[in-house]
Structures are given as structure tokens and as C-alpha cells.
Amino acid sequence: xxxxxxxxxxxxxxxxxxxxxxxxxxxxxxxxxxxxxxxxxxxxxxxxxxxxxxxxxxxxxxxxxxxxxxxxxxxxxxxxxxxxxxxxxxxxxxxxxxxxxxxxxxxxxxxxxxxxxxxxxxxxxxxxxxxxxxxxxxxxxxxxxxxxxxxxxxxxxxxxxxxxxxxxxxxxxxxxxxxxxxxxxxxxxxxxxxxxxxxxxxxxxxxxxxxxxxxxxxxxxxxxxxxxxxxxxxxxxxxxxxxxxxxxxxxxxxxxxxxxxxxxxxxxxxxxxxxxxxxxxxxxxxxxxxxxxxxxxxxxxxxxxxxxxxxxxxxxxxx
Ligand code: KG4
Ligand code: ZN
Numbered sequence: 001x002x003x004x005x006x007x008x009x010x011x012x013x014x015x016x017x018x019x020x021x022x023x024x025x026x027x028x029x030x031x032x033x034x035x036x037x038x039x040x041x042x043x044x045x046x047x048x049x050x051x052x053x054x055x056x057x058x059x060x061x062x063x064x065x066x067x068x069x070x071x072x073x074x075x076x077x078x079x080x081x082x083x084x085x086x087x088x089x090x091x092x093x094x095x096x097x098x099x100x101x102x103x104x105x106x107x108x109x110x111x112x113x114x115x116x117x118x119x120x121x122x123x124x125x126x127x128x129x130x131x132x133x134x135x136x137x138x139x140x141x142x143x144x145x146x147x148x149x150x151x152x153x154x155x156x157x158x159x160x161x162x163x164x165x166x167x168x169x170x171x172x173x174x175x176x177x178x179x180x181x182x183x184x185x186x187x188x189x190x191x192x193x194x195x196x197x198x199x200x201x202x203x204x205x206x207x208x209x210x211x212x213x214x215x216x217x218x219x220x221x222x223x224x225x226x227x228x229x230x231x232x233x234x235x236x237x238x239x240x241x242x243x244x245x246x247x248x249x250x251x252x253x254x255x256x257x258x259x260x261x262x263x264x265x266x267x268x269x270x271x272x273x274x275x276x277x278x279x280x281x282x283x284x285x286x287x288x289x290x291x292x293x294x295x296x297x298x299x300x301x302x303x304x305x306x307x308x309x310x311x312x313x314x315x316x317x318x319x
Contacts, residue, residue: 001065003072003097004295005058007090008082008110009136010034010041011288012053016065016072017295021121024065026285026292029053036177040168047085054093061291069101076291076298079107080315081137087314095310105309106298110289111138111318112149114263116297117286119147125280127151130257132248134272135264135289136164136179138318139208141251144261147300155255156206163244163266166210170240173214173221174233184237185269191238196220198243206251213243245271252276263287 001024006013010031016024031049035041062068077094080087091107098105114133118125131142131152141156161169164181171180176187198216201209217240224232249272252260260279266272268287286293304312 001067001071002074002076002295002298003058003061004076004291004298005054005090005094006078006110006113006289006291006294007050007054007086008078008080009086009289010046011290012050012057013289013291014054014058014061015291015295016061016067017120017292019299021119021124021296021299023120023292024067025061026290027057027061027064028288028290029057032179039172039178041083043083043085046083047089050086050089054089058093069097072101072103074104074106074298074303076106076108076295078110078113078294079312080110081318082110082314082316084314084316087316091312091314095312099306099310102306104303104305105312106301106303107309107312108294108297108301109149110294111140112152112297112301113293115142115144115152116147116300117263117282117290117293118261118280119299120286120292120296123283125261129259129261129280130155130252130255132252132260132262132267133264134163134248134262134266136168136181137162138264139163141206141255149297149301156208156251158208158210159203160209160211161214163208163210163248164264166214166244167241167266167269169214170217170237173217174237181265182268184241185271187234188238188241188271191234191236193238193242195232195235196239198239200243200246200250206255208247208251210244210247213240213247241269241271245269245275248272249275265289
């Protein structure tokens with residue numbers, strides 16, 4: 001059994017996955033509420049909360065899977081990119097667990113983890129395919145040739161905000177609590193997506209840009225009297241979401257791939273999923289951060305034997 005641990009941002013997560021990719025348990029404890037009053041993740045607050053939660057969350061993942069530590073033969077952990085203090089909590093825990101039992105440890109790149117959410121049973125996807133990875137921190141168009149991270153090539157990325165960040169900032173302008181992506185998705189269902197013509201940035205190549213869109217929403221909100229704003233919130237949400245989804249779909253279409261997959265928190269978006277009927281979207285529970293995807297990626301990453309991993313360090317940003 002592989003025990004996966006993920007603490008790169010504001011989700012404390014642990015999962016037990018078989019070498020064949022069956023999920024035995026997948027426990028996620030979100031700190032979102034804790035950070036909501038600040039309007040975003042406060043790194044130091046996140047680290048301290050991970051410290052409190054990591055052991056109970058691992059215990060819960062083992063219990064739910066029916067396994068004990070004796071059944072775990074590999075420990076997998078996110079080493080980056082993410083908040084450095086948050087990552088270090090997961091990494092230190094993983095090292096301690098693995099070393100105490102002289103188990104191998106697999107350091108996993110968080111982005112590889114998102115892609116590997118597609119390699120879990122019962123609906124594992126076989127490369128090659130083109131993958132949109134859209135989350136709170138990243139927006140990448142990837143050419144996935146095999147299941148390892150070395151087998152993935154970046155075709156395009158965002159020049160400014162990530163797609164999830166655009167959702168969250170838009171949600172904030174509309175008075176929705178952090179992280180607002182999912183709430184904006186719900187609000188948009190009651191709105192008219194054609195009510196506002198928000199710009200879809202067209203940058204050269206296969207890159208993305210969302211900062212202009214965010215500014216356009218800011219101006220639209222600012223120009224409305226407060227009582228009018230209340231009536232137009234759903235229209236604004238729907239139009240704004242339409243613009244983000246269009247930008248994402250246009251880029252995928254420009255890459256003209258044979259097979260398309262979408263992963264990451266934004267892959268949970270209902271309009272994006274509906275706009276890509278032929279694509280494989282990660283299962284909803286595996287779109288936002290979780291440890292099952294980390295354990296999944298570990299099956300295709302290099303394992304380190306004890307004591308080689310004791311010197312391992314976390315990294316904040318992608319190399
Ligand atoms: O993958 P993830 O959990 O964390 C990162 O690695 O960043 O993605 C979180 C992001 C947040 O920005 C959140 O607002 C967004 O995914 N998100 C959504 C939806 N659900 C989560 N955005 C749009 N529609 C959704 N339904
Ligand atoms: Zn993520």
C-alpha cells in the first residue's frame with residue numbers, strides 16, 4: 001500500500017492507494033474557513049494548522065482504508081511547488097514515518113499529482129493526451145506522453161494570474177467568501193452569461209492571460225450602484241465565468257489535440273466540464289487538492305531508499 005501525504009497549500013490530506021491505483025481511502029481536511037476572513041491563504045496560519053491536522057488526518061486515512069502502518073510499504077509526499085512552510089510539515093512527517101519503519105519515500109511534484117489524478121482506477125486514462133491543468137496556483141496546457149513527470153511537456157502557461165486565481169478574485173469582487181471558485185460556479189447558474197461582454201485575452205502561442213478580465217469585472221462592479229449590483233451579481237458571475245471558460249477552451253482547441261483531459265480545482269467547474277463534452281475530466285473529488293493523486297503519481301516517480309531521503313528539501317516554485 002502507498003500512503004500519500006499532501007500539505008502544499010490549505011488542504012491537509014492523506015490517502016491510502018494500492019500499487020494498482022485503487023483508492024482505499026482519501027481524507028481531505030480543508031482549512032478554507034480558517035483563511036476566509038483574510039480573503040486568502042495566510043502561509044504561517046496554514047503551516048500551523050497543518051501541524052495540528054497532519055497526524056489525525058493520516059490516522060483517519062489508515063482507519064478508513066482498513067489498513068495499518070504495517071500494510072504501508074511506500075510513503076509518498078508532495079515536495080513542491082507550494083507554500084514552503086506548509087510543504088515542510090508534510091515532508092517532515094513523511095520522512096519521520098518512513099524512516100521509523102525504514103520504508104522508501106517518493107517525493108512527488110504537486111503538478112504531477114494533479115495529472116496523476118487521471119491514472120486512478122476505476123477509470124484510469126492512458127497517455128498520450130493533452131491535459132489542461134487549471135488550479136488556484138497554476139494554469140498549464142500539457143502534452144502528456146507517459147505517466148511519469150519526465151514524460152510531460154509544457155505547451156502553454158499563464159502569463160499572469162492562474163485560472164483559479166481569476167475565479168477567486170472575481171468571486172471576491174462579487175462578495176463571495178474565499179475560495180470563491182465553486183461559489184461563483186453556483187451563482188453563475190442563475191445568471192445570463194451574455195449580459196456582459198468580458199474580454200477573452202488572446203496572447204500569442206498557447207499561453208493564457210487573465211489579469212485584464214479581472215480588471216474588466218472590477219470596473220463593471222465599480223460602475224454599478226450598490227442596489228443595482230445586488231440584482232446583477234448572477235449575470236456578472238455568469239459572464240465572467242463564460243470568459244474564463246472560453247479562454248481555456250480556445251487554447252485547448254488551438255492545440256488541436258486528439259484527446260483532451262482536464263485536472264485541477266478549476267476542472268470541477270460545471271461550465272468548463274459541459275464545454276468539453278469529448279474530454280476526460282478528473283473525477284470531482286480528485287479535482288481539488290488531495291493525497292490520492294499524490295500516491296498515484298508516486299507509482300511513476302523515483303523512490304528513494306532510507307536514508308537517502310533524509311536530506312530532501314521542499315521547493316516553493318516549479319523549476
Ligand atoms: O487544485 P486546487 O485545489 O489547488 C491548487 O493547487 O491551487 O485548486 C483550487 C482552485 C481554487 O482557485 C478554487 O476556487 C478553484 O480551484 N475551484 C473552482 C471550482 N472548484 C474549485 N473554480 C471554478 N469552479 C469550480 N467549481
Ligand atoms: Zn493543486
